[in-house]
Amino acid sequence: MKKIAVVILNWNGVDLLRQFLPSVIQFSKEATIYVIDNASTDDSITVLKKEFPTVIVITNTGNFGFAKGYNEGLKSITEDYLALVNSDVEVTENWLQPIINLFDKESKTAMIQPKILDYKNKTHFEYAGAAGGFIDKFGYPYCRGRIFDCIEKDQGQYDTDIPIFWASGACLFIRNEVYKTLNGFDEDFFAHQEEIDLCWRAYNNNYITKYCTKSVVYHVGGATLDNSNPKKTYLNFRNSLFMLTKNLPKRKLIIILFLRMVLDGFAAIHFLSIGKISHAWSVLKAHLNFYKNFTKNYKKRNLTNREDYYTISSIIIRFFIKKQQVYSKLF
Structure with a gap:
């Protein structure tokens, strides 16, 4: 069995699957690839089975949102490491091996975030995670490379692997054992900030979350729910x-x-x-x-x-x- 699972949550995202799954398949030879489907009403299941036969499809019985959608789908996944990846993420060559190496080397590291750049403007960081997340005293999140709507150009200024407070749900790596110990995402959140809550609970339990600069992905952002909504x-x-x-x-x-x-x-x-x-x-x-x-x-x-x-x-x-x-x- 492979050591890492790449897991994509989908709901009526057939166009995103067609656009971004090819890069995941091409550059994830080390992984088993899963798509958890939240009871899509479009052609997602048909397209997955016909066009991406190597991908394992897990079907939920309803649209459970991000938190419960992952919790339900991950129950049957047994790989040691999980890569939870948004359906609007383009991955790059060798994006998995630095993560695997870090997990293998550092037993106390429970979660990892890669460098997340903007798919639409690839020289810049992307809003959801950038080069690793932190919060202030009042719980307002910010990132290396992004504070509120001020997004920086990636000039290598944050090319250091450091402990961070939270890792973005756009592309979140976590040990399967830790995910289960923490009882996964809080399903009452449905969607948004559930990954920060998960990381905060991990922090309160003395787990370490890290940023890995050698792993790079590109995120569209807002593909499922726009900021204007x-x-x-x-x-x-x-x-x-x-x-x-x-x-x-x-x-x-x-x-x-x-x-x-x-x-x-x-x-x-x-x-x-x-x-x-x-x-x-x-x-x-x-x-x-x-x-x-x-x-x-x-x-x-x-x-x-x-x-x-x-x-x-x-x-x-x-x-x-x-x-x-x-x-x-x-x-």
Whole structure:
């Protein structure tokens, strides 16, 4: 049996499969390739069976979203290492071997992210992950190579393999044993930020997540849910509050949650000021759902949540007030 499984989650993405699966098959000789299908209603299954017969198809009984979709599909996959890859990712030659080498060499490394560049602008990092993710004290995510919407050109400035706080779900490598120990993604998230929550839970359990610069992929981004979609706003705001409730150290939980909700209020006002009423409404709905599910998420907390989860107190102050808009200027 091969050591690594490349696993792609699909829902009505037949065009993406046709476009990006060929590179995965061409450059993944070391792996068994799986597609988990979330009950697609297009021709995905037919195309997979006819055009990509070497790919193993796992069919879910419904559209379970990203989190449950992977959780269900991965139950039957037994390879030691998992590469969870978005359907809009183009991989490159030798993208797997550096990851395998790192896992084999470093037994305490549980998750790894490759360098993620922009498929549409291949000289630049891509929004979802770039050269590895971090969060500030208030749980706002940022990356080496991307802070908010400021995306850097890849000039080799982050070509170092370092520990990171979170790895992007666009292309996430994880030990199968660790995935199962952590009970996979939180299915209440449905989609968005579930990978940060998974990495934070791993961090609270003293697992290490690393960035591997020798593995390179290109990500389209927004192929399944565009940034202009109010549903994406809703999921991002709601899931961020879910994540904080679950993972913050106890003595910081109430004050940080309160301040985050205040900041969310300013975000809603901003949406209103630029005419994005549906997005402002999404922020309100996110908060209402957060209140409804607070007790449920609080019960998921780890008794030993770590206090050293951040290196920057406020990325908002650094970015908007101090104008430190690239990662290298933060330190």
